[in-house]
Amino acid sequence: MSLRLASAGESHGPGLVAILTGLPAGLTLDRDAIDDDLRRRQEGYGRSPRQRIEQDRVEVLAGLRHGRTLGTPLALVVRNRDHANWTWGMAPWPPEGEPTGKGTKPVTLPRPGHADLAGVLKYGHDDVRNALERASARHTAVHVAAGAVAKALLAAIGIEVRGAAVDEPGLQARIDEARADRDTVGGIVEIRATGVAPGLGTYASKEDRLDGRLAAAVMAIQAVKGVEIGDGFALAALRGSQAHDEIGPDRRRSTNHAGGLEAGMSNGEEIVVRAAMKPLPTLMKPLASVDLATGEPGQALVERSDVAAVEALAVVAEAAVAWELAVAARDKFGGDALVDFVAAHRAYVDRISWR
Numbered sequence: 241m242s243l244r245l246a247s248a249g250e251s252h253g254p255g256l257v258a259i260l261t262g263l264p265a266g267l268t269l270d271r272d273a274i275d276d277d278l279r280r281r282q283e284g285y286g287r288s289p290r291q292r293i294e295q296d297r298v299e300v301l302a303g304l305r306h307g308r309t310l311g312t313p314l315a316l317v318v319r320n321r322d323h324a325n326w327t328w329g330m331a332p333w334p335p336e337g338e339p340t341g342k343g344t345k346p347v348t349l350p351r352p353g354h355a356d357l358a359g360v361l362k363y364g365h366d367d368v369r370n371a372l373e374r375a376s377a378r379h380t381a382v383h384v385a386a387g388a389v390a391k392a393l394l395a396a397i398g399i400e401v402r403g404a405a406v407d408e409p410g411l412q413a414r415i416d417e418a419r420a421d422r423d424t425v426g427g428i429v430e431i432r433a434t435g436v437a438p439g440l441g442t443y444a445s446k447e448d449r450l451d452g453r454l455a456a457a458v459m460a461i462q463a464v465k466g467v468e469i470g471d472g473f474a475l476a477a478l479r480g481s482q483a484h485d486e487i488g489p490d491r492r493r494s495t496n497h498a499g500g501l502e503a504g505m506s507n508g509e510e511i512v513v514r515a516a517m518k519p520l521p522t523l524m525k526p527l528a529s530v531d532l533a534t535g536e537p538g539q540a541l542v543e544r545s546d547v548a549a550v551e552a553l554a555v556v557a558e559a560a561v562a563w564e565l566a567v568a569a570r571d572k573f574g575g576d577a578l579v580d581f582v583a584a585h586r587a588y589v590d591r592i593s594w595r
């Protein structure tokens with residue numbers, strides 16, 4: 241059985257849901273560790289006031305008993321506290337009574353850079369909200385909760401995953417200037433995973449290459465427009481003699497240009513994945529758009545929005561990398577029970593004499 245994740249949830253709907261299948265039984269989860277990652281996702285300079293409303297917490301509806309997984313599907317929920325302001329506008333069932341609160345008027349001015357235009361055309365909506373609510377990065381909250389579960393599984397075999405915004409002197413000043421101009425910014429994040437034994441992933445089929453899976457998972461996060469592994473794009477300008485990590489007598493490398501991945505497999509060195517985030521598309525000084533109801537030129541929707549979410553992206557990408565590593569580890573080491581998973585990993589590292 242493989243590890244799988246499905247999620248549902250709109251930005252201002254009642255809540256976000258994730259169902260995780262394939263987790264070994266007997267994994268101890270720490271509620272505070274999951275909530276801590278949810279809190280980290282909400283922090284960072286340049287976030288919108290919504291983060292003060294939400295204060296995300298995980299709830300578990302199934303798959304856990306007394307803090308240990310049962311080997312059955314794990315159901316996680318993160319409620320949207322802001323839904324209280326949208327109970328009419330985002331009611332799952334036809335609402336009763338007069339329209340009240342937010343989201344009562346159809347949105348007809350699509351934002352460039354968002355899901356709005358292609359989303360309504362594709363699904364046949366006449367209210368842009370029907371597209372933007374799911375496309376919003378709000379649901380990354382429940383993916384971060386799933387990532388925290390993945391990190392617990394990885395910790396059992398000595399793997400640690402951590403993401404951070406790439407240190408940029410003046411990031412706060414850049415954000416302050418953008419805010420003053422009613423504009424937005426992007427940035428770069430880096431995710432590192434330590435303790436990964438060689439041989440997760442494979443060169444045998446392209447779908448299972450770990451570099452491809454990591455890149456796809458990180459690229460699929462909202463606003464990510466570039467992903468690189470190790471020295472990535474910079475490698476293109478180097479010679480082979482400068483670019484590759486020579487193998488020492490202990491089979492370790494003194495450099496890590498490859499970012500811990502060769503031929504779609506972990507090679508035992510630190511895994512390094514970087515992602516570039518575009519400037520966020522909701523601008524307080526809106527870009528040109530068209531009113532889809534009238535065909536008249538207009539200005540794009542202005543809705544409460546982050547000026548920057550780079551530090552939040554670091555947490556979301558950390559969760560995505562952790563999830564993909566957990567999938568690859570579960571594929572390699574199996575295990576309906578955690579003890580089997582850990583024992584298979586130990587037997588493998590003993591066989592290859594890897595420390």
Ligand SMILES: Cc1cc2nc3c(=O)[nH]c(=O)nc-3n(C[C@H](O)[C@H](O)[C@H](O)COP(=O)(O)O)c2cc1C
Binds near residue numbers: 355546
């Ligand atoms: C953590 C996080 C927070 C985000 N917050 C916002 C936001 O407040 N406003 C906004 O316009 N876009 C925000 N985005 C980006 C949009 O969701 C994204 O640009 C949009 O869904 C279109 O997808 P694309 O950029 O991948 O093409 C955020 C993305 C992430 C990862």
